[in-house]
Amino acid sequence: MTNAQPKPRLTNAAREALTCYLFLLPWGIGFLAFVIGPVAASFVLGFMDYEIVTPARWVGLANYIELFTDDQRFGMSMGNTLYYVLVFVPLHIIVALLLALLLNQKARGIAVYRTLFYVPSIVPIVAGAILWVWILQPEWGLINSTLRSVGIEGPLWLASLTWSKPALILMALWGSGAAMIIVLAGLQGVPQHLYEAAEIDGANRWQRFQHVTIPMLSPTLFFILVLSVIASFQVFTTAYVMTGGGPAESTLFYMLYLYRRAFVLLDMGYAASMAWILFVAVLALTLVNFKLASRWVYYEAEQS
Amino acid sequence: MIREPAIEALPSREIHPSARGRPLRRLLGRGSVQLTLVLGSLVFALPFVWMVSTSLKADRQIFAFPPIWVPDPFIWGNFPAVFIYAPMHLYFFNTLTIALAHVFGAVFTCSLAAYAFSRLRAPGRDIIFMVMISQMMVPYIVTLVPLYLLFAKINWVDTFYPLTVPAFLGTPFYIFMLRQFFLTIPMELEEAAIIDGAGRLRIWWSIVMPLAKPALATVAIFSFMFAWNDFTAPLIFLNTREKFTLSLGLQAFMFERRTMWGPLMAASTMMIAPILIVFFLAQKHFIQGIALTGIKA
Secondary structure (H helix, E strand, O other): OOOOOOOOOOOHHHHHHHHHHHHHHHHHHHHHHHHHHHHHHHHHHOOEEOOOOOOOEEOOOHHHHHHHHOOHHHHHHHHHHHHHHHHHHHHHHHHHHHHHHHHOOOOOOHHHHHHHHHHHHHOOHHHHHHHHHHHOOOOOOHHHHHHHHOOOOOOOHHHOOOOHHHHHHHHHHHOOHHHHHHHHHHHHOOOHHHHHHHHHOOOOHHHHHHHHHHHHHHHHHHHHHHHHHHHHHOOOHHHHHHOOOOOOOOOOOHHHHHHHHHHHOOOHHHHHHHHHHHHHHHHHHHHHHHHHHHHHOOOHHHHO | OOOOOOHHHOOOOOOOHHHOOOHHHHHHHHHHHHHHHHHHHHHHHHHHHHHHHHHOOOHHHHOOOOOOOOOOOOOOOHHHHHHHHOOHHHHHHHHHHHHHHHHHHHHHHHHHHHHHHHHOOOOOHHHHHHHHHHHOOOOHHHHHHHHHHHHHHOOOOOOOHHHHHHHHOOOHHHHHHHHHHHOOOOOHHHHHHHHOOOOHHHHHHHHHHHHOHHHHHHHHHHHHHHHHHOOHHHHHHOOOHHHOOHHHHHHHHHHHOOOOHHHHHHHHHHHHHHHHHHHHHOHHHHHHHHHHOOOOO
C-alpha cells in the first residue's frame, strides 16, 4: 500500500481520510440539516409558545406542565397508544412465529404459501387501510357478512368504542409477513444437530421447541420486538385514514393527537414538546428492552 | 454473509421428524399441516380477492347478502370512474417522480457513503458510523415540526423538494445495508487499481458499483417502495390536489366518497398492482434485503 511515489502535498493516509470525509459529506449535510438541527430545534420549541401567526414566545415548562396536568387528550392518546402497543406487539410476534413454524414444514407448494403470507406486508398502507374499511364495514363488509352467514351478528368494528382498536390491530396483524420471513430465516439457521441431540436425550416435541428453538431464535425475536415497539408507538396512518381518531376519540393515538396539535391547530411549540416526550419514552423503552435482553436472549457467538 | 435465495429457494425441512416409523400418524400430520396452510393463506389472501371482486361489481352486487365473490356480469366501469373523481394519472406521475428521486439518492449518495464506511480509513470514521446507526432510532416525528417550519420559511411547502431533497442526502438504513454488502467484496481488485494509480471515485464507480449490483437492486427496490407507500410526509408537505401522491389522493378520495366502494376498490387495486408486479419480478432481492440487515440465517 505504501508506494514510493512522492506525493507533493499530502500523505496517502491523509488523502484517504480526506476522500472518506468527502464521500460522507452528502449524508453529513443531510444529517445536520434534517436530523440534528431539527431535533435540537424541536427541543427548544418545546419551551415556547409558537402558533406561526404570532411570534414565538418563551414559556419555560408551561407546555409540559399543561400536558401532564391539564390536557385530558394527552393522557387519553397515551392510553390508546399503550393499549395498541401492548396488544399488537405480542400478537405480532406470536403470529409471525406461528406462521414461520408452519412455513418451515415440508409441504406441497410451500413457496406459494410463503408468498401469500408475505404479500400483505408490502401493500401500500393507505390502499390497505381503505380495503380494510370496506372489509370491516358493519353491514356489507366481508367479516360481518361471513359472521352473519353462521348466525353471528358482528360488532360495528370501526364505529364501536370497544372494537375500534382491536379492528386496527387485526388489520396490522394482516401485515405480519415481513416479521414472519425474518423468523423463518432465523429458524433455518438453527443447526439440525441440536434437534438430533435433544431427541437422543429423550426430549419431546414441546421440550425441543422450548429448549432448542426458542433460545436459538431469541436474537431474532428480540430484533422484531425492539423494532415493532418503536414502530407501533408511532401508529398513525391507519387511524388517520380509517377512523380519524374516532369514534369518541377511542383511536386517537399519540401521533394523531400530535399531528392535530401541530398541523390543524398550528400549535407548534406544544406539538414539539409532545414529540420530545414520545422520543424520550421510545428511547427509554428501547433501553429497557436491551437491559431485559440479557435475561432471555441467547447469543451463541459469545463463546468464540 | 450474503445469501440470495428466492422465497422458493429457502430450503424446506421438517423440524420435528418424530413421526418416523408411524406412517398413519405421519400422514395425518402432513394432512393437517397442508390444511392449516390452505386455511391460513386463504385468510391472508381473501382481502385481495375481495378487493378485486368488489372493483368489478355493480352496486347491487356490492351490497348483497350473502356476499357475491364472482361478479355477474363483470363491470369494468369502476376503473374509468375513478378518474372522474380523482386525477389518478397525476397522482401516479407525481408518485413516480418522487419515488425515482428516492431511488437515485439511494443508489448514488448512499453507496458513496457506504464505500467510505467500508473501505476508507479516517480518524473518527467508526464514531461517525455509530452516530449514523443511532440516527435510525430517532422517530421521524421529532424532526417533523421544525422541518415543516424550515421548509415553510424557504417556500418549499407544497413543492416536491421536501420529499426529494432529503432522499439525495443519504438514508442510514440503505447506507448500512450497502456497507454490509461492500464488506463482503474481496479487496484484491481494488488494491490492483490503487497501485495502478486509479482515484477512489473511479474505483467506487467502475469496480465496486458493478460488483454491488444485487445489493443496489435491493436498495433501489426498498427505496422505491418506501416512497410509493409513504403517507406522512406528503400529507404534511403537499397542499394542492394536483401535486398529491397516490397515497394522499386515495385518502382524499375515500374521505369525500366513503360509500363508493366500486371505484374505491378499483383505485386501491391500481395502487397495489405496481407494487405486486415489482415484488414478483424481484422476489429474491426482498429476501436478500433481510439477509443484508444482519439477521443472518
